[in-house]
Amino acid sequence: MKYGRSYNFSAGPAMMPEAVLEEIRDEMMNKDGSGMCVMEMSHRSKVFEDIIHEAEQDLRDLMGIPDNYKVLFVQGGGTLQFAMVPMNLMKNGVACYVETGTWSKKAIAEAKKYGEVKVVASSKDRNFLYIPDCSDLDIPDNADYVYICENETINGTTFNELPNTKGHILVSDQSSMFLSRPCDVSKYGLIWAGVQKNVGPAGLAIVIIREDLIREDLATYVPTYMSYKTHADAESLYNTPNCWAIYCCGKVFKYLKNLGGLEAMNQMNIDKASILYDYFEESKLFTAPVEKKDRSLMNVPFVTPSAEQDAAVVKATVAAGFDNLKGHKSVGGLRASIYNAMPKEGVEALVAFLKDYEAKL
């Protein structure tokens, strides 16, 4: 790769498009004749206001976000969202969660601080290697929302069909699949995503929330920063936001629009993931453990018959210049995270390497 760059299969932070990085580099000393780097700009200046407004508009265009949804740029990542969601949306104090792995478990644990949590479906029985049937969930009438982690980064599963919430609000953590495929926002009450997996640098979560869910009557202990209303009323400029991340994400939004939008991106992601999954079907050494219908196009776990062999393969990939293929410590094995910015050539090179490795055994 150009600049001696490597194919980086990290689960996040992860690769960004090379063309975007080049633009950012070229604007470092003086962005568009402003006389400043974006890191130096007042967040109240006209030049930065243009950046944030353009980023929001491009995101709205990409996802087709309806007018009755607000887009918020919030710091604190998923960990803060795990608390913000129940703090803001638990009106009746009851919420339903679908448990599909580490990230939904973390969300559940945090939500329990703020109300009653009902786990309405789980794939725990088979190590979270599938998405449970969510077509007929037992949802209490007074449930405030149904929460899913739409793509579990660690286990490599994804919802290809949304749960039947029976009229209740759907909340989704889209962190590791945000902008990877078209999304009908109107089906959700709230979508949030940490951007550091599929969009830009860490330190920013994007929240897309239906306006009528933004409440004023929160518990008195809710910090000002953690009220969605604080950010919505001030158009994400109540305090100084992560201006740099907003700027970088804005560049990625434009890059995706130029590629042809989310339909085109989805097709590329299907193509890339197929190269890996197809090989694992035919391989005698590697297996993709996730149930076929629920396989993620973003995070592709795979295993050999033993932990020792897994470790040997990881070592060989590192020596060959492929980064971050070791599976998460909680599940072991290997995992190739192939987000939007991973080039097809990177996946092809990895599969060629793995085939060669297998042939030489």
Place this chain on the structure above:
Amino acid sequence: MKYGRSYNFSAGPAMMPEAVLEEIRDEMMNKDGSGMCVMEMSHRSKVFEDIIHEAEQDLRDLMGIPDNYKVLFVQGGGTLQFAMVPMNLMKNGVACYVETGTWSKKAIAEAKKYGEVKVVASSKDRNFLYIPDCSDLDIPDNADYVYICENETINGTTFNELPNTKGHILVSDQSSMFLSRPCDVSKYGLIWAGVQKNVGPAGLAIVIIREDLIREDLATYVPTYMSYKTHADAESLYNTPNCWAIYCCGKVFKYLKNLGGLEAMNQMNIDKASILYDYFEESKLFTAPVEKKDRSLMNVPFVTPSAEQDAAVVKATVAAGFDNLKGHKSVGGLRASIYNAMPKEGVEALVAFLKDYEAKL
């Protein structure tokens, strides 16, 4: 200036050292042969761990931070710290605040959600244009801490002597003066600073906290992200931090060390601020409204005899290529924020311009 860069007097985000920006630009496509931009690195990777550890060590060296203090890198800025401080430190539910302007008022309002707040001194009577006498404050025995905003960005005041806390813990918001002068950390229980004024890009607060103040027994409603213990136990890597800002701040720490550390920086800041304050002493048009002994070296407000004339001067400075000299809307007038990274030449050029403007009236 090089690259057509402008002298930017913004109160924050604000100028960064040009040499630092050049380094960042040059490492954009491939940081030190890692094959990645820092924005693309896993926060669990060896290469990023080196970055965060080196940044912390350089900060410890610069400030002489004692071993029994933790350094935390937290997202959410001052707004989240306004809540985190009382949530974590109000053991008895009583805290004392010194009211010196907008930022201490915001801290007070947020702290009131979590306990009893006693305003033990205030400069409200004279529009916050001075620092109140804090040598003999009426501090209740059970007060958990005494809180100050050590430099009020908007009003341009600074504490040149710390309050006598009578043995109670001192908490300081150092955002707009962080690393501008030597600091005896051992006098504080907790120091926090949003880095976007005097160090790096927005989206990061640095918290320096004495270890024995880190508590486990917090109220159950405290979000995981908002417990200092969460960040301390995981060395700021409980979740994905703002890696980019940590990297950029680390570069600035090194830059300051190479300049000669905080003693040297302080002397430069005194020199720069004197150029402005000395001129305002002799000027017939401009006045620096803050009481002499309490004047900030970082934020220098100044006024003409009328709001109309203030506006005319602001307009003229913009036309002449000086950015962000308009005073905060809550106080009017003009304000030159001259943080560490503002070159002396920038201050000299501004004073030359103002002298010329005055001469031509």
